[in-house]
Amino acid sequence: EKYEQGLTKSRTTFGQKLNALFANFRSVDEEFFDRLEDMLIESDVGFETSMRITDELRDEVKLQNAKKPKDVQNVIVQKMIEIYDSEGNGEDNSLHLAETGPSVLLFVGVNGVGKTTTIGKLAKRFKNEGKKVLLVAADTFRAGAIEQLNVWAQRDGVDIVKNEPGSDPAAAVFDGVKKAKAEAYDILLVDTAGRLQNKVNLMNELAKMKKILTREIPDSPHEVLLVLDATTGQNAMTQAKTFKETTDVSGIVLTKLDGTAKGGIVLAIRNELHLPVKLVGLGEKVTDLADFDPNNFVYGLFK
Numbered sequence: 001e002k003y004e005q006g007l008t009k010s011r012t013t014f015g016q017k018l019n020a021l022f023a024n025f026r027s028v029d030e031e032f033f034d035r036l037e038d039m040l041i042e043s044d045v046g047f048e049t050s051m052r053i054t055d056e057l058r059d060e061v062k063l064q065n066a067k068k069p070k071d072v073q074n075v076i077v078q079k080m081i082e083i084y085d086s087e088g089n090g091e092d093n094s095l096h097l098a099e100t101g102p103s104v105l106l107f108v109g110v111n112g113v114g115k116t117t118t119i120g121k122l123a124k125r126f127k128n129e130g131k132k133v134l135l136v137a138a139d140t141f142r143a144g145a146i147e148q149l150n151v152w153a154q155r156d157g158v159d160i161v162k163n164e165p166g167s168d169p170a171a172a173v174f175d176g177v178k179k180a181k182a183e184a185y186d187i188l189l190v191d192t193a194g195r196l197q198n199k200v201n202l203m204n205e206l207a208k209m210k211k212i213l214t215r216e217i218p219d220s221p222h223e224v225l226l227v228l229d230a231t232t233g234q235n236a237m238t239q240a241k242t243f244k245e246t247t248d249v250s251g252i253v254l255t256k257l258d259g260t261a262k263g264g265i266v267l268a269i270r271n272e273l274h275l276p277v278k279l280v281g282l283g284e285k286v287t288d289l290a291d292f293d294p295n296n297f298v299y300g301l302f303k
């Protein structure tokens with residue numbers, strides 16, 4: 001239900017536009033496909049992905065000899081879900097955690113996308129599941145970032161490792177992982193600084209953190225989650241491409257989906273970045289975080 005509310009904006013524009021298109025066109029002709037393609041692009045589905053959906057739809061419509069827009073609507077829903085299935089090779093969208101010992105989740109992304117908020121929400125979720133959670137403030141470049149994470153730690157009632165602003169972020173990771181092992185924490189959520197201005201620095205920094213993690217907990221980090229702001233559309237796509245060149249990203253957290261009328265970016269991420277969206281942010285409150293479910297998402301748009 002949370003999910004449905006959070007998608008209200010995307011549904012009322014992206015979904016309504018699609019529905020209107022199907023309602024207004026009597027026959028499925030070239031003009032119909034042109035309009036559909038434009039509409040998908042306007043909704044942040046991205047050029048490449050919009051073309052793919054439209055092309056495949058055109059073929060499928062021929063194959064099935066579908067004439068009425070209503071029949072075609074079912075095909076497009078299937079196509080959108082298929083983008084997930086084919087790209088994902090059946091992989092699931094759930095978070096990968098350690099079988100035993102602490103699970104380490106590293107969060108990357110530029111400032112303002114909602115990294116800290118996501119960590120705060122997720123910490124509470126894990127705590128509610130009875131897990132022992134530790135936050136690590138490895139975004140040491142901004143005093144504000146450390147303080148903000150600290151506010152979440154207090155609010156959630158979970159522990160935090162925080163060093164002085166300006167200290168080596170890898171040192172915070174080292175302290176965090178040592179503590180997690182010694183005190184049997186289940187979940188380690190690491191906030192990092194995402195300064196894309198200096199890619200080489202960022203790359204080295206993340207590599208250093210990962211090296212420490214892997215040395216201390218062999219199969220960690222279990223997730224490297226790139227946080228993207230859905231309201232920034234193609235900018236988010238550009239950021240994602242840069243981060244992918246910088247480090248191994250295992251999944252996407254798409255925040256502020258409640259604030260965009262163009263939920264189509266979800267499809268672009270899958271088709272162009274080949275990364276699963278694992279979590280979505282649907283508001284500012286601690287409970288406004290949901291697992292991503294492609295079926296629900298696509299069907300939700302057309303409701």
Ligand code: GDP
Pocket residue numbers: 109110111112113114115116117118148255256257258259280281282283284288
């Ligand atoms: P960070 O710099 O990446 O750590 O970003 P923050 O966590 O500080 O978030 C930046 C702003 O976005 C804050 O005002 C958050 O409340 C807001 N925010 C984060 N996630 C969401 C979301 O899913 N929906 C909405 N509407 N706002 C969000």
